[in-house]
Amino acid sequence: PLLLLHAALKEVKINNVILMGLDSAGKSTLLARLLTGQEMETSPTIGFNVGTLDLDKKTSLTVWDVGGQKSMRPNWRYFLDDCKALVFVVDSTDRVRMHEAQKVLKKVLCDEKLRGIPLMVLANKKDLPDSMTIREISNQLDLDSHNERLWEVQACSALKGLGLQQAFISVHKMIKKS
Template sequence: MGLDSAGKSTLLARLLTGQVMETSPTIGFNVGTLDLDKKTSLTVWDVGGQKSMRANWRYYLDDCKALVFVVDSSDPSRLPEAQKVLKKVLNDEKLREVPLMVLANKKDLPNSMTIREISKQLDLHSCVDRLWEVQACSALKGLGLQQAFMSVNKLIKKS
């Protein structure tokens, strides 16, 4: 999940195909299975992030094992909005003990924010009852994606 234009669809396509694909705003969702190793795979849902879609996010939380929240690290002006919607989704009862991975996408762009700045802007340190992690990545370049989802798997195992 994440705001519109954070790079969720590009990230999922890159993870699943290794390619950069032309994407358009997601209406509804995309879903795919990511094989981490011979024994482990994750079903990854990419849910539309436009304001009009966010009310539907709660319908995708059943049996959720980890929440991956994607932010555009090159756009600090949208982080207050991202913080607000992240807090709202984390307050859902279905996510009570579900770990959180924040992916600071677009780290390849000049002036992208550090993971420390993003953690602070999203107020992640207030998430005391939840395992969470922040990782920088670039869906476009494919940087950090495999590592991030290996970490997601570790968070799931720990929780």
């Protein structure tokens, strides 16, 4: 019976995915849209939100949305235990804060708990005029310097629900590869 339990537990792998990024990047809107399929009013996250995203009958991801305000960032490290993928959300229209996002991302990726953990960067708010291209965001965040890590950048719109399902299917594929 113990062997069966162990086999069953291996089948039910919990895939914790951490959603991080600067405040106002759209993390909570993104999570709400993913979980409900609806556009929802959200407010700044104090602490975290969590939900389970079912990709198919056998695959689900537990997605943790962690508040992005400066005062919250020192607490991010407490969410990294058992993290299988990091999804870093940026506001693709906010050119002014891209350098801050780059510094914050670099600092998070230095954490030992994230060694070898795949990174998905979501360029949110692509439905708005003047949003940056994937290449611009990749350059601004200096993603090429993370060549020891599996990473990807995808455009999305949390508000409109564009690109979200595809992005999280990619996240799951990255988890399986790593």
